[in-house]
Amino acid sequence: MLDQPAHTQSEAAEPSSEETVAQRISSRAARVHILTGAVCNNNCVFCMEEDREQRYVTNSQTTDETVTWILSQHEQFEEVCFTSGEPTTNPRLHHWVKMAKDAGARCISMMTNGRALSHEKFARRLMALGMNRFYISIHGHTKKLHEGLTRTPDCFEQTVGGLDMIASFKRYGIELHTSTVITRRNLPHMGEIYRFLRSHGVDQVVFNIMQANGRADTYFDLLFPTYLEIAAVAREFLAEQGKREDPINAVLVDIPLCTTEGMPDVNRGYVEAYVHYEHEDTHGLLSQEILGERTGGKAGELVQIRRSDLDESARHKRAECKTCKYDSVCEGVWGNYLRRRGWDEFVPIPAAGS
Structure with a gap:
């Protein structure tokens, strides 16, 4: 039987119409990602995790002991999220969810393609053990569009079945969000995708702009x-x-704010601040000084990697950005994007009165 959660952080998840996007970004709290592995049963053409061999080495080192230590730090974070690869393919997932609940985490979530959630017993067990927020990736409103991007036959029906399964438990306080990665193929269908997902009970539809990494x-x-x-x-x-x-319960995420000026702020999103822990700095992002400050784990075997570390190494700004009213919260533009398209799209937005 599912318990009614007292609070699932929904206030933090839903944008407020009274806040500007800059205010939301500056006040965001971090969540912690627990890496569940590199295995995925979809084969998305835009997947960031193209280097499966390296990702396998990094992501597959998560153990019960790793999870125990990370959860001991959970009060620093607003959310514990299981992610990387496809979490439902990891046989320890249910056990780790219970560990998170027992540790006192109030918001426990998962980023998933949702296919396994179409099986009621599997989904009910996750929720009974404490998972109360689901981010389900779906990239089209039709079988042809979605499976053309996931390159996985017959996955559409399973993902939609997963949406419907989770939606049927929303009365217990379960939150259902979706993630749609925008590509040339599905961009013309944004409205149709949104209405399709809302008709299946989705609370918040997130349109994610691709990061120009991996297969993207x-x-x-x-x-x-x-x-x-x-x-x-x-x-x-x-x-x-x-x-x-x-x-409109839709948010456009990970797009430079200067390009969306004039769009309602409630529909302008941002990538959450997050941290995860690796057994070494496999990306080579951290200086020796910072590396010494980021060690953790029972025996100091873990390194904390923050999303901002990745941004600082892969995103860029130019001098003109300092004149933009979004400079203090803007994360810059992906270097791989700039190398192909340059700076012409990005016009600084003057602050009011300037």
């Missing part, structure tokens, strides 16, 4: 619309959908 870098020219193209379609979708409902 390999197939960049085939897949990646310009930021201005994405923003133009999003504005059209929001204007049309605004005639049907208010508020």
